[in-house]
Amino acid sequence: MAPDKSTEKKSAGMEFFENVYRSIFRYGRIPQDGEGASYAVFNNLFLHIHPVKVSRHSLKFTYTFGLGVIATSLFLILTFTGVWLMFYYYPSATEAYGRMLDLRSSVDFGFVLRNVHKWAAEAMVFFVVLHMARVFLTGAYKPPREFNWVIGVILLLLTLGLSFTGYLLPWDQLAFWAITVGTSIAGYAPVIGEPLRQFLLGSDSVGQEALIRFYVLHVVILPGLLYVFLAVHFWRIRKDGGLSHPSENEPQDVAEKGAEL
């Protein structure tokens, strides 16, 4: 905590701004010591998902390659660009495609907006899989992190679901037929397959009903679920003792090792 330097004389204006600043950030400016660094993290809603201290091992870039943070960054960017796109999009089979053309021609930087959203979505599927591979190949799913691995599998499925439902929205040939093929795969399941396919499409084939269902899933239900599970995922990292660490391994039995050799 920075020591109070208010002994010097200040103008009324400065004091006003100082008071406002202090009412928002109670613990001074940039932390100067360990106490300040601790307060900076746990007195801030957006930072307090972090522990106050982390192990050096978990910060090594070659251990995690930042894959989880990359996937999260992509999701935040997708939320931001996705909400922005909602201002221009209209989930109607007759309107949607025209809105895509508008994004290219008449909306300022509309093509950048759509391109960022598209490439971030592709990248998110890719990096979520890479993150999962990292966790597996470092044995990080072992107790006590079993359940967080399960949450991770759910997050992967939600990511695929988000990407798949978003695929239909441009309503071009690519979208229409990819979703026709994708939903027909669901139809192959015995008993529940065909009802499930009809439930997703709201009809026998891809049309206006499918578009509105995919739209609601894509902009409300799936991202909402993903945020909930993401919060649980982060919370569990801390409850399970931070990132996996080699010191968690059972001590090697020297005698047994010797006998093997």
Added chain:
Amino acid sequence: MKEVDTTQVYPQDPNKTYGLMELVRGTKPTVGPAPEDMVYSWPHLLIRELVIFLTVAACLLVAAFLFNAPLEELANPNHPPNPAKAPWYFLGLQELVSYSAFVGGVVVPGLLVVALILVPYIDRKKVGVGIWFARERWLANGTFLAFLILMCILIIVGMYFRGPNWGFVVPWE
């Protein structure tokens, strides 16, 4: 200030006094065996997160200016393209479906998801944790990598080697 002898597993900081405060059962809280190995999240973790986020955002902007997201002509239910392909991450499934709709489209993906969920409840032995490609974990890591590579091959086949009526084509011809 005296220097900390970092060659020890439990380095003693000569500038501090030590006393037994509490005995903790279990391994859950982040109290590692070597407490001096911890650093403050501010700034060590936060600066890394910020750098990664900004790098991701910058790369996306560059990609967005260089490559346009695909947009074909208006959807037409009467003119199916041949072949109609699923999104790339489902092309592995579509490839399997082309052999058997039920096995490829339902059984295999269903078993894969169930297997993924069960992994940490089957493989519980605490060896090789926190180490890339630990030698003791060759079987688990090998199996996982085999599945991952197989999935990649199926996706690449679906993307580049499948033409009209899902027949085999070579992309460079």
